[in-house]
Structure formats: C-alpha cells, structure tokens
Amino acid sequence: MPDNQRHQPIELAKSYRLLNHGPVTIVTSSHNGERNIMAAAWAMPLDFDPPKVAVVIDRNTWTRELIEASGRFALNIPTRAIASQVLAVGASSGREGDKFAALGLETFTGSSDLPLVAGCAGWLECRILPEDSIQQRYDLFLAEVTAAWADPQLYSDGRWHFPTPDSRTLHYIAGGAFFVTGDELAL
Amino acid sequence: MPDNQRHQPIELAKSYRLLNHGPVTIVTSSHNGERNIMAAAWAMPLDFDPPKVAVVIDRNTWTRELIEASGRFALNIPTRAIASQVLAVGASSGREGDKFAALGLETFTGSSDLPLVAGCAGWLECRILPEDSIQQRYDLFLAEVTAAWADPQLYSDGRWHFPTPDSRTLHYIAGGAFFVTGDELAL
Numbered sequence: 305m306p307d308n309q310r311h312q313p314i315e316l317a318k319s320y321r322l323l324n325h326g327p328v329t330i331v332t333s334s335h336n337g338e339r340n341i342m343a344a345a346w347a348m349p350l351d352f353d354p355p356k357v358a359v360v361i362d363r364n365t366w367t368r369e370l371i372e373a374s375g376r377f378a379l380n381i382p383t384r385a386i387a388s389q390v391l392a393v394g395a396s397s398g399r400e401g402d403k404f405a406a407l408g409l410e411t412f413t414g415s416s417d418l419p420l421v422a423g424c425a426g427w428l429e430c431r432i433l434p435e436d437s438i439q440q441r442y443d444l445f446l447a448e449v450t451a452a453w454a455d456p457q458l459y460s461d462g463r464w465h466f467p468t469p470d471s472r473t474l475h476y477i478a479g480g481a482f483f484v485t486g487d488e489l490a491l
Numbered sequence: 492m493p494d495n496q497r498h499q500p501i502e503l504a505k506s507y508r509l510l511n512h513g514p515v516t517i518v519t520s521s522h523n524g525e526r527n528i529m530a531a532a533w534a535m536p537l538d539f540d541p542p543k544v545a546v547v548i549d550r551n552t553w554t555r556e557l558i559e560a561s562g563r564f565a566l567n568i569p570t571r572a573i574a575s576q577v578l579a580v581g582a583s584s585g586r587e588g589d590k591f592a593a594l595g596l597e598t599f600t601g602s603s604d605l606p607l608v609a610g611c612a613g614w615l616e617c618r619i620l621p622e623d624s625i626q627q628r629y630d631l632f633l634a635e636v637t638a639a640w641a642d643p644q645l646y647s648d649g650r651w652h653f654p655t656p657d658s659r660t661l662h663y664i665a666g667g668a669f670f671v672t673g674d675e676l677a678l
Contacts, residue, residue, distance in 0.1 A: 324532055325662035325670050326513015345511055348535045350547060350629055358545060358631065360537060388678055438625060438633075442537055444545065446629060464664065475512035475662070475672065477651065483512050485662065486673030491575050 311414065311427065311453040318462050319452035320349035322381055322426035323357065325464075325485060327473040330380040330390060331359065332411075332419045333370035339419050340398035341409070342367045343390050345476035347379055355449040357430060363443055366398040371432065371445065378418040381426040383458070384484055385470040391480055415451040425464075425473055426454040464488075498601065498614065498640040505649050506639035507536035509568055509613035510544065512651075512672065514660040517567040517577060518546065519598075519606045520557035526606050527585035528596070529554045530577050532663035534566055542636040544617060550630055553585040558619065558632065565605040568613040570645070571671055572657040578667055602638040612651075612660055613641040651675075 314322065323329070329347045333340050346360035357379065361368050371377045382390050389407045396403060404411055404419065411419035420427045430447035438444045458464065458471050466472045466485070475483040501509065510516070516534045520527050533547035544566065548555050558564045569577050576594045583590060591598055591606065598606035607614045617634035625631045645651065645658050653659045653672070662670040 321665050325664055326515075326532070326535075328513075345513070346535045346537065348513075348533045348545070348547075350533065350631060356629070358535070360535075384676065387676055391678060435625065438622065442543070442633060444537060444633075446625075446631075462665070464670075472673065474676070477512055477675070478508050478649070480678060482676045482678075483651075484673040484676050486659065486671040488664070489571065489574055489661070489669045489671050491578060491667060491669075 310455050311412065312456045314452040314454050316355050316449060316452060317353040319355045319428060319449050320352055321462060322428060322452065322454060322459065323347065323349050323379065326475060327381050327485065328390065328476040328482065330382055330393065330421055330424070331361065331367055332378045332380060332421060333367050333374065333376070334417055334419055335370045335374040338370065339404070340367045340370055341393050341403050341421070343394045350446060357428065357447055357449060359445050360443050361445050375432050376416065376418060377430055377447065378420055379428040379430065380421040380424040381473055382424050383470060384472050384474060386423045387474055387482060390474065414453050420453070425458045425471070426452070428452050497642050498599065499643045501639040501641050503542050503636060503639060504540040506542045506615060506636050507539055508649060509615060509639065509641060509646065510534065510536050510566065513662060514568050514672065515577060515663040515669065517569055517580065517608055517611070518548065518554055519565045519567060519608060520554050520561065520563070521604055521606055522557045522561040525557065526591070527554045527557055528580050528590050528608070530581045537633060544615065544634050544636060546632050547630050548632055562619050563603065563605055564617055564634065565607055566615040566617065567608040567611040568660055569611050570657060571659050571661060573610045574661055574669055577661065601640050607640070612645045612658070613639070615639050
C-alpha cells in the first residue's frame with residue numbers, strides 16, 4: 305500500500321479512541337530543524353471534544369526541551385512490529401544524534417512539521433495548553449489534539465481491527481517488557 | 492483462599508506497575524457513611540516515588556462529590572471475571588441507591604475506610620493533591636498513592652501472572668467493549 309494510504313484522518317471528536325485502551329506511546333517533537341523521539345507509557349485522553357490528552361514528559365529529556373520550545377508534540381501508537389525500536393528509543397539520548405536514523409525509523413508528516421513514525425497504528429498531533437505550574441511541578445503536559453490519523457487497515461469507522469499479530473498495539477509493563485493488546489471481549 | 496490472603500501489600504515505589512499497562516479502573520469513594528463506585532478508563536501513573544496518579548473524574552458524578560468532600564479515592568483494577576459489573580457501574584447513578592449491593596459487588600478495606608472491590612487484581616488507595624485549578628478546568632485529579640495492594644495469585648514480586656483467562660485485566664475501548672490484556676512480549 306502506498307505510504308499516503310497508510311494514514312487516514314480520524315474525526316477529532318473520536319480521536320480519544322486511539323488512546324483509550326491504554327497503549328504505550330512514542331512521543332515525537334521538533335523545533336528549528338531538530339527533532340527527537342521518546343517512549344511514554346504515561347499518556348491518556350483528557351477530554352472528548354475538543355479532544356485533549358495528558359502525558360508525562362521527564363524534565364531531563366531533550367524531548368522536553370523541544371516541546372517547551374515548539375509548544376507541540378505528537379503521540380504515535382506503535383505496533384508489535386516495531387516493539388524493539390520502542391525499547392531502543394529509551395536507551396539513548398537524542399542529544400547524541402538523530403535517533404530516527406540510528407533506529408531505522410521512517411517518518412512522514414501530517415498537518416504540521418511534527419515527525420510521525422511509520423509503522424504505527426495511529427498518530428495524534430497535539431498543541432500544549434498553557435499550564436506551566438503543573439508542567440514544572442509534575443512533568444505533566446496537557447494538550448489539545450489538533451489532528452489525528454490512523455492506519456485504515458488497523459483502525460477504521462471508530463474500531464480497531466488488528467488483522468495480524470504484528471499489527472497489535474502494546475502496553476508497557478516495566479523492565480523492557482510489554483503486553484500485547486489481547487482479544488476483544490464481547491459482553 | 493481466605494479473603495485476607497487475596498490482597499497483599501505492594502511496595503509503594505513499585506505500585507505504578509499495577510497501572511502501567513493502561514488497564515481500565517474502577518474508582519471507589521466514601522464519605523460520612525456514603526459510598527460510590529464508577530468506572531474510569533482515563534487513569535495513569537504520574538510519578539514513581541512517592542507514587543502519584545492522575546485520573547479524570549467527571550464533574551457531574553456522585554463520585555466527584557464524595558472525592559471532593561473526603562479528599563480520597565481508590566483505584567481498583569478489575570479482572571475479566573467482573574467485566575460485566577464494570578460496564579454496569581456506568582449505567583446508573585449512586586445517588587439512586589448503593590450500587591455495590593445492586594451489582595452484587597463485595598468490598599473490603601485496606602488502610603482506610605475506602606471500599607475496595609473484591610475480585611480485582613490490584614488496588615491503589617489515594618489522597619488527592621490540592622490542585623483545584625486543574626480539577627475545575629479539566630476534571631483532572633492528581634493524587635498520591637498512600638497504600639497499594641494486589642492479589643498475590645495475579646501479581647507478585649513486581650510481576651503480573653494472570654494464571655487463568657478470567658484473571659486478566661481489561662482495557663476499555665468504547666461502546667461497552669474491552670480488550671483483554673494479552674500475552675507478554677519477550678524481546
């Protein structure tokens with residue numbers, strides 16, 4: 305499938321559904337021609353419409369500097385296919401060189417200059433809300449979702465599909481281990 | 492197994508691991524002899540040590556009133572065995588009568604008077620942090636974890652076990668559907 309068919313826009317008011325089941329995320333950021341990538345398990349929806357998210361970004365990271373400078377970040381929702389890269393992005397600092405290239409991660413852009421990671425299931429482009437006090441005290445960023453995308457083979461019409469084992473999303477445990485998103489429970 | 496052996500204390504600095512993989516939670520609260528229960532998918536760890544959590548609690552709920560009055564809540568992490576009750580707690584208001592009894596949910600207490608729901612995998616007792624501004628603007632509560640418990644058959648020594656299909660935790664999708672926590676991915 306051509307790359308531009310691997311990400312289709314998602315209705316903003318339903319974009320929380322990409323994050324609702326608690327998957328691990330990759331945070332991407334860029335500013336003045338520099339960019340970085342980190343993993344974040346502590347991300348969740350905060351509101352439906354307009355959609356908002358909350359994410360914890362440690363103050364000692366290069367990503368944090370880029371986000372505070374640009375006011376923007378993207379949440380990428382990785383699949384099992386790139387699980388080893390999700391772990392690897394936490395093992396080095398972007399200050400030491402471009403981690404995308406080092407990890408062989410390709411990117412594309414959506415509605416801004418934020419790098420979106422190919423091979424993910426969904427993507428949320430976000431603009432941070434001016435809540436300096438909780439940013440400083442808790443490393444907690446609140447942001448509005450300004451654009452959302454999903455791979456239509458994995459998510460469409462508001463529903464996840466996961467057609468192959470490698471297409472499932474991930475949930476971070478600790479110590480380099482994930483759970484794979486399991487089966488849907490029909491009640 | 493006697494009921495008092497179904498919840499063992501968890502080291503506070505590792506209590507984030509109960510919530511790290513993004514499971515759906517049940518929020519319980521109590522104040523002046525009244526108590527309530529609601530489901531919350533939007534909950535996540537906020538810090539390791541002292542452990543903190545963030546959770547979204549809608550302003551129109553009875554639970555919200557009890558939490559604001561008492562300054563406390565518990566996050567219960569349900570298993571597949573009680574998935575239908577997790578859905579049902581969202582279908583009525585505690586103002587109309589005790590939902591625990593109506594749903595046949597048994598409770599016990601840990602280190603406070605907060606009701607903890609039997610049949611869950613883990614429990615976090617929390618005291619809210621005084622962040623009135625974001626509570627009012629975003630319905631977002633930040634809280635410190637004051638005690639943590641887990642069912643040792645499901646979680647021990649910092650690791651999840653899930654010995655049976657019914658013992659797995661849940662991830663809320665939307666529209667009454669869950670994903671079950673899947674297999675661990677060894678990398």
